[in-house]
Amino acid sequence: MPHTLEWTVRLHLFEDDAGTTKAHLTLDTGTTELTGHGTAHCHPADSNVPEIGDELATGRAMNDLARQLLKTAERDIKGMGAPQPHGGEVAGWPT
Template identity: 50%
Template sequence: MTRNLEWRVGVELREEAGRTKAEAHLDTGTATFTGHGSARCNPADTDVPVIGDELAASRAMKDLAGKLMREANREMEAVGAGTVPARTGPGYGWPEAVS
């Protein structure tokens, strides 16, 4: 079976009252997911807006990834497949890539 899919993730950023807030949106065609993230500059640090953007966006995408993984786990359980235990090691991917 060959399948080709394309999922697009969009990230919206906004600054409000010294905080950068981000929302990451994923539409799979059958479901939608939204992740949230935020960042703020420490008053003692130099204000570099791009760093706040990167932190907020990465946190939103991490939240989105967690929601997608939880949905995959629910779907695996629904068809009788086991899921990965919550704490088995470094997570997904190559161990050397996450150290």
């Protein structure tokens, strides 16, 4: 049964004077809202290039959000009474 949805993603980046960048990435599905967090620190000996901090913090926030989304899907699959995988397999459709 085909369907179309639109999910909204909001990204907020914050950098302080110490060279720390924080990313908050929020996914709003209309029924669920998840927020991923990521941080990047500039080493004192390195040049401060804000774009690199933005990229690292955002990538880490995306990884955090992806883990949360997969856990949510696995809980939903389990709630539907689907058989649980064995031997370290991941629930759901194959990738």
